[in-house]
Amino acid sequence: xxxxxxxxxxxxxxxxxxxxxLLALIFAPLxxxxxxxxELCRIVVSLLLxxxxxxxxxxxxxxxxxxxxxxxKEGNYRIVTLLRIYKDPIDLDFLRDQFNRNVxxxxxxxxxxxxxxxxxxxLVKKFGYFCERDDTQEFDLKKHIIAYDLSKPNDNRDYFTxxxxxxxxxxxxxxxxxxxxxxxxxxIMRVMFKxxxxxxxxxxxxxxxxxxxxxxxxxIHKFCMSNRxxxxxxxxxxxxxxxxxxxxxxxxxxxxxxxxxxxxxxxAPYIGIKSCLQLSHSRFFVKSYTNRRHFGWTSKMDFNxxxxxxxxxxxxxxxxxxxATALSSTFQEMGRQFPRxxxxxxxxxxxxxxSMLPYRGIGPQNRFTVTPLxxxxxxxxxxxxxxxxxxxxxxxxxxxxTLISFYVPRWLGRFPVPLVNLALRxxxxxxxxxxxxxxxxxxxxxxxxxxxLMELGGWPLLYVNNGLSIATTRYADQFRFWIVSDNACLSxxxxxxxxxxxxxxxxxxxxxxxxxxFNEV
Numbered sequence: 001x002x003x004x005x006x007x008x009x010x011x012x013x014x015x016x017x018x019x020x021x022l023l024a025l026i027f028a029p030l031x032x033x034x035x036x037x038x039e040l041c042r043i044v045v046s047l048l049l050x051x052x053x054x055x056x057x058x059x060x061x062x063x064x065x066x067x068x069x070x071x072x073k074e075g076n077y078r079i080v081t082l083l084r085i086y087k088d089p090i091d092l093d094f095l096r097d098q099f100n101r102n103v104x105x106x107x108x109x110x111x112x113x114x115x116x117x118x119x120x121x122x123l124v125k126k127f128g129y130f131c132e133r134d135d136t137q138e139f140d141l142k143k144h145i146i147a148y149d150l151s152k153p154n155d156n157r158d159y160f161t162x163x164x165x166x167x168x169x170x171x172x173x174x175x176x177x178x179x180x181x182x183x184x185x186x187x188i189m190r191v192m193f194k195x196x197x198x199x200x201x202x203x204x205x206x207x208x209x210x211x212x213x214x215x216x217x218x219x220i221h222k223f224c225m226s227n228r229x230x231x232x233x234x235x236x237x238x239x240x241x242x243x244x245x246x247x248x249x250x251x252x253x254x255x256x257x258x259x260x261x262x263x264x265x266x267x268a269p270y271i272g273i274k275s276c277l278q279l280s281h282s283r284f285f286v287k288s289y290t291n292r293r294h295f296g297w298t299s300k301m302d303f304n305x306x307x308x309x310x311x312x313x314x315x316x317x318x319x320x321x322x323x324a325t326a327l328s329s330t331f332q333e334m335g336r337q338f339p340r341x342x343x344x345x346x347x348x349x350x351x352x353x354x355s356m357l358p359y360r361g362i363g364p365q366n367r368f369t370v371t372p373l374x375x376x377x378x379x380x381x382x383x384x385x386x387x388x389x390x391x392x393x394x395x396x397x398x399x400x401x402t403l404i405s406f407y408v409p410r411w412l413g414r415f416p417v418p419l420v421n422l423a424l425r426x427x428x429x430x431x432x433x434x435x436x437x438x439x440x441x442x443x444x445x446x447x448x449x450x451x452x453l454m455e456l457g458g459w460p461l462l463y464v465n466n467g468l469s470i471a472t473t474r475y476a477d478q479f480r481f482w483i484v485s486d487n488a489c490l491s492x493x494x495x496x497x498x499x500x501x502x503x504x505x506x507x508x509x510x511x512x513x514x515x516x517x518f519n520e521v
Contacts (some may be wrong), residue, residue, distance in 0.1 A: 075289025210426025428464025
């Protein structure tokens, strides 16, 4: 059977290669022409903005990768949330003062350029393009670092319950922010979670993804707001609280990278069209959101469990692949517990959101990559080890898909709003389940050296058609999955089943590794 498949692939390759070249020859001049026309339009719009608003009050957003996060449809959301949980209360005035001195007033090496000047700019739309308005003069930090309305809890409590937090507060904090001020807030509240015997302080940073990505926010916390000495800001991986060093260049040769870029440019039209044609709608595809969102997290797990699984496979798989395999097993069990009418999902369009290293400093950036996978989730006798090998092979290393997903948004985002939205609407079905690694730290740290952090994590977006988004987080020796879904995708019962089943599947994998008389490599 394998030889027949190989022979078929050899026979098909010339035709496939011819199609790739033909599409490249068609789209390359078209792309260059559209880019030229668009850049001329941007020059005209820039002049109009200067005439109407002055030299620098309102300017075009120059980075296209920031503009692909403005897509709006009924019920979706573009606000990312990051939670930090502390045992003790936080003084609001102290937090504002420290944030102003350590973040907003931070300067680059020249001593003049503010590293986080972007946090004082508001995202707006003018003349059909995405722009940013400089609100430095009007900026008021008291409107951004705030306490959640304490008049909301019942029974004269000064804290919120677990249920109030997940069912009311988080859906509220993920609603869009207006253009009245820069679209970010740091919201403080006290919450009594079910796994705690006393109320804890929750600090929820929420921001529009068009401002920055999760790695940037991690940098703000770990290098500006933690108790690390100033001289240890940009350090090697051995000294940073990251499992990886975001400032370290990729281990890929210059010539290999140039070759990958060349191949990516020519194969982008073929890969894009093929992805759209092969798209199937799984149970996680959402055509219309209900705006009823379910937020939750799994119980905490020991990070060493993932290392144990990795070692049982000979160390030849990534932690991300192991987590994706646990999700694959979960979806398989969900298919049995909650079968779809007339159809079962053998594979699920699954997207891993990553980052393109290295990051150039700690200022606001969006250096995301998108790796689409066909996540196996069917087959009664399907072994998790085989699924893990399949998934690991799909996400191992850098290929043209990684570069395409990095460079295309940078190009696409420079176009007018309607064209950007149209492109996202056409391609949005590729992302039905997304997973990203968020807020990871190998060690414990304290907010400005005062309040020790108990836990950190957060929730990603429900953006175009994805009904389920998952963030994996690590803090010290613990990890968990943070999950959000729309009710059009999963009911509350199905959502709760999913959060519990993920833990069960991870433990199943660990038990299998421990009880096997041999390790399969």
